[in-house]
């Protein structure tokens with residue numbers, strides 16, 4: 388199947404809009420997850436977003452340095468959030484991360500994530516992470532494949548009772564997810 392350029396959904400959050408957490412216990416963005424990354428994301432131009440989080444001692448792999456797996460988690464979160472510009476529910480099928488520079492504790496990691504193309508259910512995305520701001524040193528680069536799923540993916544494999552408490556409950560019943568933050 389041909390890979391098509393991504394099309395921003397007309398109801399996608401306007402560029403500059405802060406995206407809320409999609410789930411309070413999400414390790415990537417939730418504020419009820421101890422030690423979580425608490426990534427905050429803002430809608431970007433086109434099919435993209437900008438995200439940031441502070442690397443803390445809770446995220447260490449070596450003394451004073453971020454754990455690579457948690458940095459990959461941040462990219463999973465940011466790349467997954469970019470799908471909100473398509474307003475399509477999708478899960479990560481493949482994620483690859485290039486670690487180009489160490490990321491010390493205390494760094495504010497700045498991530499830009501974008502959807503590059505869509506082929507049927509497959510969404511191809513990429514992201515870059517810079518140290519302490521948009522003009523900081525390039526520390527990481529990631530590519531991902533997300534696969535568009537029906538909301539039944541979450542209700543079948545996840546915790547249906549927890550899902551029922553979320554704001555996307557009604558949308559889930561309608562077999563659609565609400566991506567409004």
Ligand SMILES: CCCCC/C=C\C/C=C\C/C=C\C/C=C\CCCC(=O)SCCNC(=O)CCNC(=O)[C@H](O)C(C)(C)COP(=O)(O)OP(=O)(O)OC[C@H]1O[C@@H](n2cnc3c(N)ncnc32)[C@H](O)[C@@H]1OP(=O)(O)O
Pocket residue numbers: 409415463464465467468469471476477478479480481507508509532534536564565566
């Ligand atoms: C946690 C998710 C939260 C989502 C919340 C939703 C809405 C909330 C609102 C806003 C969202 C905001 C932020 C979201 C933030 C973060 C997102 C984090 C995302 C995750 O962290 S999510 C957890 C990790 N993720 C999984 O838990 C997936 C486990 N997995 C499966 O559930 C299946 O594996 C599935 C469904 C992926 C596919 O299964 P399936 O049976 O539906 O479809 P099938 O296998 O046919 O694949 C279809 C086509 O994709 C190709 N394909 C598949 N996998 C591939 C691979 N790895 N490499 C290359 N190609 C691949 C096939 O080759 C075929 O391609 P083709 O059509 O060309 O043949």
